[in-house]
Amino acid sequence: MGGLIYPEEMAELIETGTAMIPTRSPVAIRLGKLAEAGQTGSLHLSGDSGGVIYVSEGDIVAADSRRTPSLADRIGTEKAGSLAWGWLATEATIDAAMELMSARPRHVRFTEPGEEPEPDLPGIPGMPLTALMAEVTRRHNLLEQIAAVLTPDTAVARNLRLRSRAVHVSDGQWAILLQLGQPVTPRALALGLGQSVFGMTIEVYRMVIMDLVSVVDASARTADPAGEASRGRSTLSFIRALA
Amino acid sequence: MSALPAELILDPVRQIDGFVHACLVDTTSGMILSSLEEQDDMRLPVAAAGAADVVSVLSLMTGELAADGDVEDVIVTLESHYLLIRLLRPGPGQRLLLLVTLARPHANMAMAHREIRDFSKALCREHDWVA
Numbered sequence: 001m002g003g004l005i006y007p008e009e010m011a012e013l014i015e016t017g018t019a020m021i022p023t024r025s026p027v028a029i030r031l032g033k034l035a036e037a038g039q040t041g042s043l044h045l046s047g048d049s050g051g052v053i054y055v056s057e058g059d060i061v062a063a064d065s066r067r068t069p070s071l072a073d074r075i076g077t078e079k080a081g082s083l084a085w086g087w088l089a090t091e092a093t094i095d096a097a098m099e100l101m102s103a104r105p106r107h108v109r110f111t112e113p114g115e116e117p118e119p120d121l122p123g124i125p126g127m128p129l130t131a132l133m134a135e136v137t138r139r140h141n142l143l144e145q146i147a148a149v150l151t152p153d154t155a156v157a158r159n160l161r162l163r164s165r166a167v168h169v170s171d172g173q174w175a176i177l178l179q180l181g182q183p184v185t186p187r188a189l190a191l192g193l194g195q196s197v198f199g200m201t202i203e204v205y206r207m208v209i210m211d212l213v214s215v216v217d218a219s220a221r222t223a224d225p226a227g228e229a230s231r232g233r234s235t236l237s238f239i240r241a242l243a
Numbered sequence: 244m245s246a247l248p249a250e251l252i253l254d255p256v257r258q259i260d261g262f263v264h265a266c267l268v269d270t271t272s273g274m275i276l277s278s279l280e281e282q283d284d285m286r287l288p289v290a291a292a293g294a295a296d297v298v299s300v301l302s303l304m305t306g307e308l309a310a311d312g313d314v315e316d317v318i319v320t321l322e323s324h325y326l327l328i329r330l331l332r333p334g335p336g337q338r339l340l341l342l343v344t345l346a347r348p349h350a351n352m353a354m355a356h357r358e359i360r361d362f363s364k365a366l367c368r369e370h371d372w373v374a
Contacts, residue, residue, distance in 0.1 A: 086276075239296055
């Protein structure tokens with residue numbers, strides 16, 4: 001089986017800073033080779049930030065990372081095959097795959113079916129690698145937009161004094177506020193609440209903009225010394241993330 | 244709860260006069276969960292991302308205004324199209340948006356608004372979501 005695995009623009013992306021550009025990581029390259037060969041099995045990544053990516057005939061069917069909530073935690077009691085179940089399974093897979101692709105190179109081992117215990121993944125539809133890469137790239141672009149304010153590993157705390165006399169918060173934001181007795185990172189919140197690390201980071205960013213929470217991690221302020229981004233001058237745009 | 248494939252869930256919306264396309268989008272991540280297109284002359288990902296941006300900004304506005312309640316729906320009138328956005332809540336802390344694009348010359352805005360509201364309520368009932 002031949003063909004293009006990555007769009008041209010992805011191939012031009014380069015490694016920067018301490019985080020790997022997900023689509024150029026060794027894991028992504030290895031997945032590209034597995035997709036090209038139409039392989040079925042599991043890609044095991046060792047280390048504290050490791051995990052497993054499950055592949056079926058080259059498509060990605062699931063992923064589990066030690067730094068994101070597990071697939072089982074995300075799906076919970078949702079009925080297999082329902083829209084919510086498919087949504088949560090897909091979200092968990094992309095969240096974990098993005099994390100695994102963003103980490104530094106580590107030992108990577110591919111096992112074929114039967115070599116290792118496999119998770120129960122009844123009917124999760126496979127995702128073509130190109131679709132996964134497109135979504136991971138879009139999410140990476142979104143996280144870059146807000147990186148001056150916070151990352152998944154930036155500690156935040158609840159503001160004790162509000163800028164306004166009153167605000168309206170969603171039930172999801174209220175659940176987050178209840179967890180913010182002590183400084184905590186979006187990743188820790190996501191792991192605690194069984195939600196997407198990416199989604200939690202975006203939601204916490206919105207709460208920073210609303211002045212409900214503040215960044216307490218001093219290292220995050222270096223790129224934004226005047227705090228302009230956190231006061232709303234930097235905006236999150238889903239449209240800009242498509243570019 | 245139904246086990247209908249995601250693509251079929253939006254099928255009833257196709258019956259609305261002037262239908263061009265529809266999609267369900269996770270408002271937190273901006274990810275398209277399901278989509279349906281009658282013609283491909285509009286870029287669906289751009290429309291979905293734009294709708295997610297609109298909902299995000301309006302949610303910030305209602306939050307700052309301390310308005311008692313969340314955004315229910317949004318209607319955008321273009322010269323050639325109507326864009327209707329309706330918010331759905333599958334569960335605590337989860338929010339989806341339904342975006343329906345209609346060709347203005349063939350659509351009846353009032354009827355379409357009602358039909359999309361009824362479709363959303365039926366979808367929420369069928370899946371045990373918050374209306």
